[in-house]
Amino acid sequence: MxxxxxxxxxxxxxxxxxxxxxxxxxxxxxxxxxxxxxxxxxxxxxxxxxxxxxxFSSLVPYRNDGHNIEHTSRGIRTLADIIECGHSVKPSMPGVCEFVTSFSLQMIGYYDKVMPALEDGCLAYIFNNLFRPSRFPPSSAARSLSLYIYRWSRDNDDYYDDDEDNPRYNGLSWKSIHPKLLIALEDLLRLSELTQLDLAEMRNIPRNFLQGSNIKHLHLYRSTVSEFGSYYNFDNTAGGGPMLLESLDIDCFVSHCWRRPLYV
Incomplete structure (x- = not known):
């Protein structure tokens, strides 16, 4: 043959x-x-x-250090659309979020440009899908979220009451986050597999904001911390006992409240 x-x-x-x-x-x-x-x-x-x-391991929907708000807004909307479309395909094909190990967002610009991009529901939708348990474990067990939001008004007559320290030039205040986005952020901290959190220019962070989370590495830059429970929707009984951080990185601008216990 x-x-x-x-x-x-x-x-x-x-x-x-x-x-x-x-x-x-x-x-x-x-x-x-x-x-x-x-x-x-x-x-x-x-x-x-x-x-x-x-x-899709690392998602970065901004460019030019976050100054191009229009580009960043389109990136957020496009990513939300891709995630939503992924839910409609056959179950055997995992969606984008099943591969994500890091999400980084920087937005630096006028208040009336930045806030609509944060409040249209797209970023909240992304947060509701990030770092959840996956059938296809990503390349790294670490999951990181980095947020840097900084805003300023257009002229001296524009003041925004969500940051009493500097109403014309300020980072994002926890108490001014849109309710839908705040719920999504809180769920992301508490219910996901997120292990590292980097926050820059975040104002009025509640002292118990890590309660019930899996965070192991916390980095805070030019941020302020509020009293226990302030502007916070979590059930204070959630999460059980204390959580041990493996690393904590803060700069000299972080408010003095960190000298007192941080409840997690």
Whole structure:
């Protein structure tokens, strides 16, 4: 019996273990350029999952250090749309959020530009889907959230009462966060697998805001802390006993309230 050249070549090729193929695709997804990773994603359902672990590991919907508010607003809306569309595809294909290990948002600009982008419901929708348990564990067990929001008024006659320290130039105040977004943020802190939180220019942070969370690493920059329970919707009995941080990084601008106990 004689085999055709094609069959002879097929028999000569070694059959690689699935685990080795997975390692090869993972390494290729980490080292190849964006277009090549996209090509891998188109090869098969399995390869797409490997490629998406790299493509969607870190979500950064801003550019120019957050000064381009229009671009950031579009990025937030687009990401929310992608997440929503992912829920409608067949269950065997995991959505974007199942691969995310970090989400970073910076917005620096006029108050009347920044706030609508935060309050249209898209960011709240993203928070409601981030860092939840996944069928396809991402490449890293760490989950990080970084928020830096800074706003200023257009002229001297514009004052905003959500920050009594400096009403014309200030970061985002916890007590001024839109209720829908605040609930989503609180749920993200308490119900998700988030392990690291970086907050910059955040005002009036409640002292018990980590209660019930899985946070292990906390970084605070130019932020202020309010009294226990202030502007906070959590049930103070939630979360049980104390939580032990593995690292705490604060700068000299963080309010003196941190000298007293932080309830978590």
């Amino acid at each position: 004689f085999l055709s050249p094609e069959n002879q070549l097929t028999q000569a090729l070694p059959v690689l273990p699935v685990e080795l193929i997975d390692d090869i695709i993972d390494e290729a997804s980490r080292t190849l350029d964006v277009s090549s990773v996209s090509a891998i994603a188109l090869a098969s359902h399995t390869f797409r999952i490997h490629a998406n672990k790299e493509r």
